[in-house]
Amino acid sequence: MNSVQLAANTAGYTTPQLWRILTKSGYFIGLSGAIGATATYATTARPALRTGAGEAEDGAVLRHRSALHLAWAGVVLLVAGYFQLAARVARAGKGMPFADALAPGRIWHFLRAPAGKGAWIAQGTVYLVQSVVLVLTAALLIALFAPAARRRLDALALTALPLSLATTLISAVPVTTPKNGDSVLDLVFDQVHIISGTVWLGGLALLVVLATARGRLGDGAGPLWADIWRRFSLVAMVCVAAVVISGLWMGWRHVGAIDQLWTTGYGLALLVKILLVLGLVTAGAVNQLWLMPRIVRARRADDTASLRHLTLRHFPKVVWGEVVLGVGVLAVMPFLSGSARGEAGSAQAVSSGSIFAAGAALALALGVSLWATAKASEALARRPDTVAVPGAGHGSVARVP
16 A cells, blocks of 8 residues: 555656546547457458358348447547547646537647647647548448448448558657657557557457347357457457567566556556456466367367357356456556656666567567467367267267367
8 A cells, every 4th residue: 555655646647637537548448449340350250251150140140240339439439539639639738628628619729730849740730630530430430320331341341440540550640750769669669559459459349249149149150159269369369469569668668677666656557557468368368278279179079059158158258357357458548647767767768789689589488478378279179078969968978089
C-alpha cells in the first residue's frame, strides 16, 4: 500500500481526469473493434468459411453474425473517434473544459489551426486527415446493417481493414523532424504495439461473439470451429510476439530501473498492464497446450459431440476470460502518461549496439519459445486420448491412437 501511495504522489505524475480515461480507453476499444474484427475476419473467419468445413447454413449464420459485429464496431469507432478528437481539443486548449471541447465549432477551429514553428505540417491537418479516414472506415462498417450490403461482406470488410489500420498510422505522423533514430523507433514500435494489440484483443471479441450463435449452428459445426480456432491461434501467436517485442522497447525507454515499477505512477500503471498481459498469455498457453490438442484428437477420432463441446463451449469460456483481461489492459492505457524515468529523475534512455544486440537476442528467444509451444501442441495432439466414440453406446469411451 505504501508503494502505491508513493507512486501516486510521485512528482511529475498526474492522475488523468475521468474524461481523459474514458475517451482514451474508448478510442482503443473502437480501434480494437475495427482493426481486430476486420483483420480476424480476413485471416480467420473468412478462410475457414470458404473451406467448406461446415454446413452452408452454419456459414450463413456466422457471416450474418460477423456482419452485425462489424457494423456495431463501426458505430463504436465513430463515437469513440469523436470523443477522442474532442479530448485532443481540450488538451490543446489551456484549461478548456471537456464539455466545451465537444462543440463542433471548437473542433473545426482546432483542425484548421496553422502549423507551429518548425513544423512541416499542422497537427490539426494530420488529425483532419485521420478523421476523414476514420469516418470512411466507420461508414463502410455501419453499412453492413443493411441486408443488401451484407451480401458484399467480404468486399466491405477487406476494404475497411486497410482503412482502419490507416486510422491509427496517420495519427502517428510526426509534424516535426524526429530528433534521432530512437525517436523514429519510438513511433514505429508504438504503432506495432497498438496494431498487434488491437488485432489480438479485437479478434478475441469477434470470435466469442460468433461463438454465442452456437444455438443456431448444426451438429456438424465442430470441424468448422476447430479450423477457426486453429487459424486464430496462429494470428494470436504473431500478435503476442509483436506486443512483447514492442513492449520491451517502450518499457526500456520509459523505465530506468525495476523498482520504478512500484515507486512511480507510470511504473505502477505499467506493472498492472504487464500482469494483465501475462494473464492473457497464460490463457493463450492453456488454449494452445491443452484445448487445441484435445480438439485435434477429437476431430481425428470423428467425435462430433466432444468436438462441438470443446470448440463452442469450453474454448469460448477461456476466451471470454481473455476478453475481460483485454478490457482491463485498455482501461489501464490512459494512466500510462509521461515516463517512470522522468518521475524518478533517471537519465534518458539512449540506444547502442549492445542494446540492439540484447533486443535481437530476446526477440530470437521469444521466437524459439513460440515455435517450441507450437511443436509441443502438435506433439500433445498426437498422444492417445480417451474420448467418447459415437455409436459405441451411451457413455462408452475408447482409446484413440
